[in-house]
Amino acid sequence: MKQFISVDDVPSVPRLVDIALDYKKQPFKDRTLGENKTLGMIFLNPSLRTRLSTQVAAKNLGMEVVVFNIDKEGWQLEMNDGAIMNGNTSEHVKEAAAVMGQYFDIMAIRTFPGLKDKESDYKEKYINQFIKYAGVPVVSLESATLHPLQSLTDVITIKEQWQQPRRPKVVMTWAPHVKPLPQAVPNSFAQWINGWGEADFVITHPEGYELDPKFTGNAQIEYDQDKALEGADFVYVKNWSSYKDYGKITCTDSSWMVTNDKLKGTNAAKIMHCLPVRRNVVIADEVLDGPNAIVIPEAANRVWAAQAVLSEILKGNI
Numbered sequence: 001m002k003q004f005i006s007v008d009d010v011p012s013v014p015r016l017v018d019i020a021l022d023y024k025k026q027p028f029k030d031r032t033l034g035e036n037k038t039l040g041m042i043f044l045n046p047s048l049r050t051r052l053s054t055q056v057a058a059k060n061l062g063m064e065v066v067v068f069n070i071d072k073e074g075w076q077l078e079m080n081d082g083a084i085m086n087g088n089t090s091e092h093v094k095e096a097a098a099v100m101g102q103y104f105d106i107m108a109i110r111t112f113p114g115l116k117d118k119e120s121d122y123k124e125k126y127i128n129q130f131i132k133y134a135g136v137p138v139v140s141l142e143s144a145t146l147h148p149l150q151s152l153t154d155v156i157t158i159k160e161q162w163q164q165p166r167r168p169k170v171v172m173t174w175a176p177h178v179k180p181l182p183q184a185v186p187n188s189f190a191q192w193i194n195g196w197g198e199a200d201f202v203i204t205h206p207e208g209y210e211l212d213p214k215f216t217g218n219a220q221i222e223y224d225q226d227k228a229l230e231g232a233d234f235v236y237v238k239n240w241s242s243y244k245d246y247g248k249i250t251c252t253d254s255s256w257m258v259t260n261d262k263l264k265g266t267n268a269a270k271i272m273h274c275l276p277v278r279r280n281v282v283i284a285d286e287v288l289d290g291p292n293a294i295v296i297p298e299a300a301n302r303v304w305a306a307q308a309v310l311s312e313i314l315k316g317n318i
């Protein structure tokens with residue numbers, strides 16, 4: 001695999017899920033696979049789970065890890081090819097990516113969107129420039145439009161939690177937030193649930209929050225949240241800013257916050273969120289502190305998702 005930025009980079013989602021669950025059972029079975037190899041993790045934005053779980057995963061495979069907060073510790077990067085660099089950018093991504101590609105065997109990078117220029121964000125200019133110039137495999141730690149390590153984790157979590165023979169009903173619901181957030185997590189969740197193909201998938205959000213159909217595929221779109229939640233087995237809660245009115249908050253209706261009352265029509269649904277979560281804005285305390293919230297086991301599975309991806313890259317698969 002030369003990159004892991006999308007479900008499209010994975011030949012088989014079920015196989016990758018099984019590899020991750022095997023690592024969960026035997027974390028150190030490939031402890032020498034990454035010996036003498038270095039993972040470089042480049043952050044242009046904050047992170048807790050992605051930063052820490054991916055380091056643990058690399059360590060489980062015997063890799064060395066270097067973490068670089070390039071937004072704070074590096075030079076201001078120029079991302080546009082052909083630019084005359086007489087402004088505030090000190091180094092072109094051509095050199096920065098190529099130099100880091102000399103130091104690392106695998107490069108992982110987080111590049112959030114600017115949420116100002118839809119075309120630039122949805123062309124994934126930033127991560128694609130690193131892929132173009134790094135010269136080593138690149139793993140997304142969340143890019144402008146997708147978060148594949150999170151979404152692989154979410155599929156792993158649903159598969160390990162679901163013990164019934166029928167297909168689970170999985171509902172992704174929008175919830176309010178005080179800041180405009182990327183569409184990356186919901187885009188990616190939709191892409192991976194569709195790619196996994198083993199759930200009945202519904203997406204519910206206010207009008208004006210439709211996601212890019214290239215990611216939502218054949219998911220059922222329901223504007224009535226209560227109707228969508230009827231009979232749900234898993235409820236994946238996430239805020240995102242409008243794609244249509246790009247980067248904007250066009251709904252401030254706090255009744256979309258997930259509460260126990262909202263969930264009364266579900267099938268005692270397990271509640272998921274990628275974290276970080278704004279308590280009592282996105283999801284009420286009573287839900288997060290209740291028996292059906294699985295956000296911590298979900299976050300724990302980030303290690304096994306990352307370990308499966310890194311090992312497949314080290315083995316030259318995917």
Ligand SMILES: CCC[C@H](NC(C)=O)C(=O)O
Nearest residue numbers: 181182184185274275276
């Ligand atoms: C994993 C989530 C990262 C980011 N969240 C925030 C708060 O920026 C997002 O919503 O994409």
Ligand SMILES: NC(=O)OP(=O)(O)O
Nearest residue numbers: 047048049050274275
């Ligand atoms: N879910 C997730 O990616 O968390 P961080 O942003 O803290 O890495």
